[in-house]
Every structure is written in C-alpha cells, then in structure tokens.
Amino acid sequence: NESLKSLNNKELLVAVNDAVDSKQNSMLVILDKKTLDTKRKIVMDEGFTIYKTNVDKDRVTIASYEGEVKTFNKDLKEISSEKLPLNLKSDNEHLEDVKILDDKVFALVKMSDRDKNGTIGRIIEYNIESKESKEISLKSDKDWEMTSMEVDHIYHINHCHMIILSLTVVNRKKEDKLNRNCRSFLQKINVACQKMFGLWETFFH
Numbered sequence: 530n531e532s533l534k535s536l537n538n539k540e541l542l543v544a545v546n547d548a549v550d551s552k553q554n555s556m557l558v559i560l561d562k563k564t565l566d567t568k569r570k571i572v573m574d575e576g577f578t579i580y581k582t583n584v585d586k587d588r589v590t591i592a593s594y595e596g597e598v599k600t601f602n603k604d605l606k607e608i609s610s611e612k613l614p615l616n617l618k619s620d621n622e623h624l625e626d627v628k629i630l631d632d633k634v635f636a637l638v639k640m641s642d643r644d645k646n647g648t649i650g651r652i653i654e655y656n657i658e659s660k661e662s663k664e665i666s667l668k669s670d671k672d673w674e675m676t677s678m679e680v681d682h683i684y685h686i687n688h689c690h691m692i693i694l695s696l697t698v699v700n701r702k703k704e705d706k707l708n709r710n711c712r713s714f715l716q717k718i719n720v721a722c723q724k725m726f727g728l729w730e731t732f733f734h
Contacts (some may be wrong), residue, residue: 542560
C-alpha cells in the first residue's frame, strides 16, 4: 500500500484521507513500529488530498490529487509547497497518475479523447530542487487508453539522464493490454538527447 511507508528504524508514516464525507483534512500519521501507537499527526491544508508519498534519506515528498507537491525534512517540518505545472487546457484533460523518484515528480495527464493532432496525453517531469519542468506529448493514431505509469530507473549517459517509464495502455476497441517502455532523455539536453525525444512523438503509432 503506497499510503504506508517506513519513516525510519522506529516509525511508520501513514497517509490518511477522509473518504467518507471529506470533512476532515488529509493528514500524515506517525506510528511507533513496535506498538503501532500514534505518536503525532501532521494535518494538511484544506484542499490538499494526499495521493502519493515518497520517503528517501533526506526528505518526505507528498503529491496531492489536486496537483500540488509538498516536501518535508525527516523531522516532518515542511520545506516547500509547489503546484505542479499541469497546465490543463480543458475539461478533456485530468491528472491520471503521479510518481515520485528522488528529487523528481512525474505526472501523467490523460485526455478523455484523442485530439485532432493525435495527442492522448502528456507526461510532465518536475524537478523539486530546481523547480524546473519538462513536458512531452504522447501521440497515437489509435484509441489507446493509459491506465498506469511506473518510473523504473534513472540512468546517466553522457551527462544526460535517461528515465525509463513503463506505461500500461489499453486499446479501447480490442481491449488488449500491453506494457511499453518509454525513454526520455532529460536534463542538460545536448544534440544526442534532443534527437532521442522523437521517441515520444512516434511511440504509440
């Protein structure tokens, strides 16, 4: 369960949302690993519904269903709060999935219907440290429906980052499921990396 994380050797971190009547704000609950007693709670701002949490050696990162990202230190003192640059262009677009890996947040924006240019969605990479973002369109000549996204690895090649993303998509007509690896070369873009971006434009054709 992605809502349950190990905070340290002695504590667990649980993300809690009010799924009954939405009258209580979302919160992080810290439990003692041995007794499971509640040690403390960190209540989120109103309108921040916890979607994904990530714990690494330096910080805790939380993404919300509303497209916001909060970062905390390991003592759970808030460091920053930022809006992901989703740039939703119409009611046809919505946030489908979010993944957090180290200092990067990946957001999958899904379109309900393929547009006239063949676009079925976008993947946005947001760097928590630099506040910079990159966006790649996902295009197709078929009615693929994206159902999930996984961030598998980050490789470092010639001063570029190659990020392997696995998208699960479904053919709306045939309902055939398949997994595909998408390669994105990001950060310090050089000529070689720029050429590789073409993979995104033709991947679903």
